[in-house]
Amino acid sequence: DARVTQTPRHKVTEMGQEVTMRCQPILGHNTVFWYRQTMMQGLELLAYFRNRAPLDDSGMPKDRFSAEMPDATLATLKIQPSEPRDSAVYFCASGLLAAARIGTQYFGPGTRLLVL
Amino acid sequence: AQKITQTQPGMFVQEKEAVTLDCTYDTSDQSYGLFWYKQPSSGEMIFLIYQGSYDEQNATEGRYSLNFQKARKSANLVISASQLGDSAMYFCAMREQYEKLTFGTGTRLTIIP
Numbered sequence: 454d455a456r457v458t459q460t461p462r463h464k465v466t467e468m469g470q471e472v473t474m475r476c477q478p479i480l481g482h483n484t485v486f487w488y489r490q491t492m493m494q495g496l497e498l499l500a501y502f503r504n505r506a507p508l509d510d511s512g513m514p515k516d517r518f519s520a521e522m523p524d525a526t527l528a529t530l531k532i533q534p535s536e537p538r539d540s541a542v543y544f545c546a547s548g549l550l551a552a553a554r555i556g557t558q559y560f561g562p563g564t565r566l567l568v569l
Numbered sequence: 570a571q572k573i574t575q576t577q578p579g580m581f582v583q584e585k586e587a588v589t590l591d592c593t594y595d596t597s598d599q600s601y602g603l604f605w606y607k608q609p610s611s612g613e614m615i616f617l618i619y620q621g622s623y624d625e626q627n628a629t630e631g632r633y634s635l636n637f638q639k640a641r642k643s644a645n646l647v648i649s650a651s652q653l654g655d656s657a658m659y660f661c662a663m664r665e666q667y668e669k670l671t672f673g674t675g676t677r678l679t680i681i682p
Contacts, residue, residue: 498669563613
């Protein structure tokens with residue numbers, strides 16, 4: 454049963470610290486997405502990649518957030534320095550462009566981040 | 570303007586009854602996709618069902634069906650014979666270009682035994 458995996462599942466850190474979240478997309482999927490979910494803003498798209506190339510990161514605060522795909526099996530989202538307002542659940546999702554249901558995304562379990 | 574509107578913040582439904590979750594959307598694209606996701610209390614997002622704008626028949630997946638009314642721009646999710654495990658947040662989403670999804674604010678469904 455193929456799944457998107459994310460690590461860590463939970464992270465508590467202090468303001469100013471660097472946070473790195475990792476995602477392993479479903480093998481064979483060529484698109485990867487990073488979302489943030491908060492009570493106030495709901496689900497927001499932060500960035501997404503196709504075939505490892507960044508296509509859109511307009512939803513991301515550029516000064517502190519960065520997203521990369523060093524290889525096809527790993528996507529990372531970094532926050533440096535972290536702030537309390539970054540506290541949220543961060544989801545990674547992957548999909549396959551060639552699939553009939555274009556746009557269907559399969560989500561990982563999320564990383565619950567708390568910045569104190 | 571909201572692209573995806575879910576007007577029911579919360580719903581309570583008796584077990585075994587059918588339930589309809591409302592979703593309306595706004596787009597000027599001819600080609601788009603509509604999705605429903607379920608988020609149980611554990612937090613994961615689970616894909617339920619997909620409807621393409623050119624699909625003539627309503628999508629069905631087991632107990633889930635999507636009531637697609639293109640002229641009214643609505644894509645309601647129907648769950649037949651609800652179960653206690655259906656209690657969750659439900660999100661409607663739309664893809665307009667490439668693979669970017671826009672999500673609604675969600676409906677919290679509670680199934681009452």
